[in-house]
Amino acid sequence: MEIIACIKRVPDTETRIKLLEDGSGVNPEGIKYITSPYDEFALEAALRAKETEESSTVTVMTLGNDEAQENLRNALALGADEATLLNGDVTMDGLATAKVLAQEMKSKSPDLVLFGVKAGDDDQQQVGPMVATLLDYRCVTNVTNFEVQESIVTCKRQIEGGNEVVEVTLPAVITVTKGEFEPRFPSLKGIMASKKKTLVTKDVQVPESHLVVTGMEYPPERDGVYIVEEGLEGVSELVRLLREEAKVL
Amino acid sequence: MSNLMVFVDHRDGSVSNVTREILSAASSLAKELGVALHALVLGDSGAGDCSGQLAEYGADKILVAEHPALSTYLSESHGEVVVSAVESGDYSAIIFPATAKGKDLAPRVAASLDTAMASDVSHLEIAEENLEATRALYGGKVLVRLRFTAFPAVITIRPNVFSAKKTSGIGQVTNIDVTLPMPEGYKVKEIETLGRKNLDVSEAHTVVSGGRGLKDPANWRLLEDLRDSLGLEAALGASRAVVDAGWRPHGEQVGQTGKTVAPRLYFAVGISGAVQHLAGMRTAQIIVAINKDADAPIFGVADYGVVGDAMEILPVLTEKIAELNSEE
Ligand SMILES: Cc1cc2nc3c(=O)[nH]c(=O)nc-3n(C[C@H](O)[C@H](O)[C@H](O)COP(=O)(O)OP(=O)(O)OC[C@H]3O[C@@H](n4cnc5c(N)ncnc54)[C@H](O)[C@@H]3O)c2cc1C
Ligand SMILES: Nc1ncnc2c1ncn2[C@@H]1O[C@H](COP(=O)(O)O)[C@@H](O)[C@H]1O
Numbered sequence: 001m002e003i004i005a006c007i008k009r010v011p012d013t014e015t016r017i018k019l020l021e022d023g024s025g026v027n028p029e030g031i032k033y034i035t036s037p038y039d040e041f042a043l044e045a046a047l048r049a050k051e052t053e054e055s056s057t058v059t060v061m062t063l064g065n066d067e068a069q070e071n072l073r074n075a076l077a078l079g080a081d082e083a084t085l086l087n088g089d090v091t092m093d094g095l096a097t098a099k100v101l102a103q104e105m106k107s108k109s110p111d112l113v114l115f116g117v118k119a120g121d122d123d124q125q126q127v128g129p130m131v132a133t134l135l136d137y138r139c140v141t142n143v144t145n146f147e148v149q150e151s152i153v154t155c156k157r158q159i160e161g162g163n164e165v166v167e168v169t170l171p172a173v174i175t176v177t178k179g180e181f182e183p184r185f186p187s188l189k190g191i192m193a194s195k196k197k198t199l200v201t202k203d204v205q206v207p208e209s210h211l212v213v214t215g216m217e218y219p220p221e222r223d224g225v226y227i228v229e230e231g232l233e234g235v236s237e238l239v240r241l242l243r244e245e246a247k248v249l
Numbered sequence: 250m251s252n253l254m255v256f257v258d259h260r261d262g263s264v265s266n267v268t269r270e271i272l273s274a275a276s277s278l279a280k281e282l283g284v285a286l287h288a289l290v291l292g293d294s295g296a297g298d299c300s301g302q303l304a305e306y307g308a309d310k311i312l313v314a315e316h317p318a319l320s321t322y323l324s325e326s327h328g329e330v331v332v333s334a335v336e337s338g339d340y341s342a343i344i345f346p347a348t349a350k351g352k353d354l355a356p357r358v359a360a361s362l363d364t365a366m367a368s369d370v371s372h373l374e375i376a377e378e379n380l381e382a383t384r385a386l387y388g389g390k391v392l393v394r395l396r397f398t399a400f401p402a403v404i405t406i407r408p409n410v411f412s413a414k415k416t417s418g419i420g421q422v423t424n425i426d427v428t429l430p431m432p433e434g435y436k437v438k439e440i441e442t443l444g445r446k447n448l449d450v451s452e453a454h455t456v457v458s459g460g461r462g463l464k465d466p467a468n469w470r471l472l473e474d475l476r477d478s479l480g481l482e483a484a485l486g487a488s489r490a491v492v493d494a495g496w497r498p499h500g501e502q503v504g505q506t507g508k509t510v511a512p513r514l515y516f517a518v519g520i521s522g523a524v525q526h527l528a529g530m531r532t533a534q535i536i537v538a539i540n541k542d543a544d545a546p547i548f549g550v551a552d553y554g555v556v557g558d559a560m561e562i563l564p565v566l567t568e569k570i571a572e573l574n575s576e577e
Binding site: 011013014016017019026037038092093094095098120121122123124125126127128129130132133134138139141142144154157158159160161162163164165166167168169177178179209210211212213214215216217218219222223225226227228230231232234235236238239241242243246248249 | 324325328348349350352353355356357359360361363364365366367368369376381385386387388389390391392393394395396397398399434435436437438439440441442448449451452455479499500502505506507509513514524525528531532534535536537538543548549550551552553554555556557562565566569570573
């Protein structure tokens with residue numbers, strides 16, 4: 001089975017995001033980067049799918065700049081077989097990203113393509129289903145667990161207030177959310193082995209973005225917390241404030 | 250500019266709250282633009298019965314596609330019908346509720362139409378005769394304003410972001426002919442619903458979330474009581490710490506690796522307020538924190554705070570709210 005996992009390099013959630021003075025974008029200085037948390041789940045899912053079928057290979061793929069090599073190397077150390085860096089400008093336009101990824105995938109005709117349900121920076125939840133549409137693959141989103149048997153994948157996906165069990169035939173795209181795929185840690189052996197693995201870099205032309213940023217700003221500040229008095233009186237006061245001031249009760 | 254279309258999310262003959270909210274927001278935008286608001290309903294025969302409800306929230310024209318193959322949600326068949334409905338009209342934007350279905354369907358539609366999409370939009374306006382959308386980045390740390398340069402713009406909007414207001418639309422119903430083969434290679438085998446009335450934490454008007462400070466899963470009874478006192482539009486949420494500990498199902502987790510919620514009222518009980526938790530709830534309208542540590546970071550985003558032991562505060566809070574309700 002040919003498996004591809006798409007990962008994205010994103011700012012660490014704990015990093016402070018500072019905007020440029022003119023609000024035209026984010027100040028890149030001092031930002032610490034990680035692999036988007038959901039993409040770690042997607043990679044883990046890919047590695048587990050590979051383990052069920054000896055002859056499988058896992059390719060990790062990203063659209064990003066040279067620094068994303070670090071994230072791809074980590075994935076190789078965890079057990080991916082190959083890595084592809086599509087060197088180009090990262091865009092907020094999900095379809096532009098999807099087009100670049102899908103184009104590269106066509107030459108590989110993968111059986112299974114895994115995505116995080118959403119990227120930690122843009123949080124658009126678009127790229128996975130868009131790639132599926134462009135490749136004309138079946139698509140299951142928001143998956144917490146799945147199992148591949150022959151050419152059928154049985155997926156458990158989260159829906160409002162419950163779960164749905166869905167069966168699809170390969171080839172398929174799956175977007176993974178937090179569930180059974182707790183990421184593994186790299187082993188020393190894995191790290192050593194990764195040094196011999198191939199990381200291919202290709203320059204790509206990213207289509208023009210159809211989402212034009214006209215400005216960025218910080219969300220409005222809250223007024224600050226009002227701490228009610230200790231004890232039972234405080235609780236009565238809280239209820240009164242929620243009703244009369246905040247008007248939410 | 251041309252017309253607006255809203256994709257209708259309905260269950261058991263009733264239009265979901267988020268659809269009403271989106272119709273209301275789209276209806277005022279349509280009025281501002283001087284265009285019509287269309288609503289698109291897909292489902293098995295009888296799906297169109299909710300048309301009256303759609304007109305009440307501003308739909309001028311209601312496109313109804315009924316077909317047995319549309320009885321369960323499948324992205325391919327739904328996608329095909331939406332795309333052909335959009336292509337047979339002239340639209341500047343197609344708006345989907347950011348529900349499990351909407352989030353699955355909208356990107357497929359955007360890719361098929363080869364157009365631009367903005368997810369989880371919190372504000373829509375016309376700026377210099379262009380449609381401009383505001384949405385959050387980096388777990389809510391930043392807001393970005395985006396202008397579309399491809400149309401129709403595909404947009405998703407989360408529950409509780411806009412409020413539902415009745416306003417009458419023309420409500421003209423048009424049936425669309427659907428010829429679809431029964432879908433192949435994709436089968437829904439089973440649907441399991443967890444808990445109470447299917448209300449998901451991401452859709453609830455009020456969320457009562459608990460964290461490690463609750464000490465023991467048995468203490469969730471106290472949170473359930475509080476939720477029940479808050480009425481039918483309330484749901485339970487949880488921090489990752491208690492989900493990882495197996496106290497609560499992941500479907501309840503709020504935060505970076507859980508759900509993003511924007512309720513009117515959010516209670517964070519025994520939750521420290523780690524940045525990954527805040528990423529999922531900082532856009533709630535009113536945040537109440539209950540924590541025994543006055544320095545807990547959750548107080549940094551809360552509107553109201555109670556410093557103290559949750560196990561003592563919760564029963565009193567529940568009782569006071571119940572009293573308030575019984576006065577009415
Ligand atoms: C990649 C990544 C993703 C993550 N995603 C998420 C996510 O989606 N959602 C999420 O929530 N977290 C997430 N986390 C975890 C997050 O960093 C915190 O560890 C977690 O939110 C802590 O949960 P908590 O507040 O319940 O527990 P704690 O941090 O242990 O806080 C417990 C709080 O309870 C208070 N307390 C104790 N006793 C009482 C009492 N008797 N009465 C009242 N208060 C009391 C304490 O003062 C404390 O503030 C993520 C972390 C990482 C690294
Ligand atoms: N630049 C990128 N390179 C590789 N994969 C990406 C990229 N952007 C998004 N993805 C994948 O698409 C998923 C959803 O991203 P998004 O639609 O931006 O929320 C991510 O979790 C990744 O798996």
